[in-house]
Amino acid sequence: MNTTAGNTALKGKVALVAGATRGTGRGIAVELGAAGATVYCTGRTTRERRSEMNRPETIEETAELVTRAGGEGIAVRVDHLEPEQVRALVERIRCERGRLDLLVNDIWGGDPLAAWDTPIWKHPLDDGLRLLRLAVDTHLITSHHALPLLTENPGGMVVEVTDGTAEYNAANYRVSLFYDLAKVSVSRLAFSQAHELRPHGCGAVALTPGWLRSEMMLEHYGVTEENWRDALVGEPHFVISETPAFAGRAVAALAADDDRLRWSGQTLSSGQLAKVYGFTDVDGSRPDAWRYLDEVQSRGLHADATGYR
Numbered sequence: 550m551n552t553t554a555g556n557t558a559l560k561g562k563v564a565l566v567a568g569a570t571r572g573t574g575r576g577i578a579v580e581l582g583a584a585g586a587t588v589y590c591t592g593r594t595t596r597e598r599r600s601e602m603n604r605p606e607t608i609e610e611t612a613e614l615v616t617r618a619g620g621e622g623i624a625v626r627v628d629h630l631e632p633e634q635v636r637a638l639v640e641r642i643r644c645e646r647g648r649l650d651l652l653v654n655d656i657w658g659g660d661p662l663a664a665w666d667t668p669i670w671k672h673p674l675d676d677g678l679r680l681l682r683l684a685v686d687t688h689l690i691t692s693h694h695a696l697p698l699l700t701e702n703p704g705g706m707v708v709e710v711t712d713g714t715a716e717y718n719a720a721n722y723r724v725s726l727f728y729d730l731a732k733v734s735v736s737r738l739a740f741s742q743a744h745e746l747r748p749h750g751c752g753a754v755a756l757t758p759g760w761l762r763s764e765m766m767l768e769h770y771g772v773t774e775e776n777w778r779d780a781l782v783g784e785p786h787f788v789i790s791e792t793p794a795f796a797g798r799a800v801a802a803l804a805a806d807d808d809r810l811r812w813s814g815q816t817l818s819s820g821q822l823a824k825v826y827g828f829t830d831v832d833g834s835r836p837d838a839w840r841y842l843d844e845v846q847s848r849g850l851h852a853d854a855t856g857y858r
Contacts, residue, residue: 578612584801601661632694636694650705650706650804709755711732786841803826824837
């Protein structure tokens with residue numbers, strides 16, 4: 550199943566993608582729109598004002614892409630560290646739509662603060678604590694205010710976007726202590742929320758994309774989506790990378806599954822769900838990035854995605 554414009558599997562459903570400005574959040578928002586959903590797209594960067602990330606992508610652009618895909622995109626500037634702004638957002642959704650079927654917590658913004666391979670005693674403390682606030686506190690604040698509305702409709706789901714499967718993160722040090730703690734914490738947030746949502750007939754999962762061809766990653770390698778394979782000269786293992794749409798299709802497929810609560814409490818990957826639901830990335834492949842990273846890259850083997858996409 551590929552999610553494309555004209556699909557109405559999520560028609561009438563209301564989603565909040567918190568952190569929809571770029572990357573995975575944007576990919577998820579657009580694919581939910583392609584399945585017919587109404588999607589509230591939040592973030593801190595608008596056409597008039599940028600966040601500390603200082604990136605050009607905006608929530609207005611994301612909302613327009615959602616609408617162009619076949620849904621209804623609604624851009625709302627929200628700083629998810631500010632409880633009153635989040636409370637006002639949820640009240641607006643209640644007044645305008647009367648329901649919330651899906652909450653996607655993809656708030657991040659910690660990349661500029663992550664000092665790679667820097668031990669805790671050398672890592673700037675303010676940066677590390679700020680990273681944790683952006684990665685964890687924002688999710689807690691958003692769920693605190695949004696879940697009362699979501700639990701009014703049995704079957705509601707929370708998707709916590711993380712980086713790395715539970716197995717991979719348990720066995721590997723990720724970037725720095727602060728980054729590592731942030732990503733493991735997000736998976737645990739999904740587990741704990743699943744426990745608390747179960748009596749209300751709702752659920753929560755954590756979802757990780759693979760090696761993402763986000764706007765920032767493409768820029769880092771000096772390529773575009775059209776010529777991304779040129780980056781393989783410098784980083785051969787980038788061959789397993791995927792577009793943000795792949796994770797978006799994973800969330801759309803999950804949200805459209807009548808038996809979606811069977812996944813509640815788990816940490817899932819886009820590649821894992823592609824095998825179950827049958828969707829593909831935009832090029833028709835099904836990259837299984839985390840299995841590749843474990844079985845090929847981490848073992849020092851020659852880059853070869855054969856059998857992994």
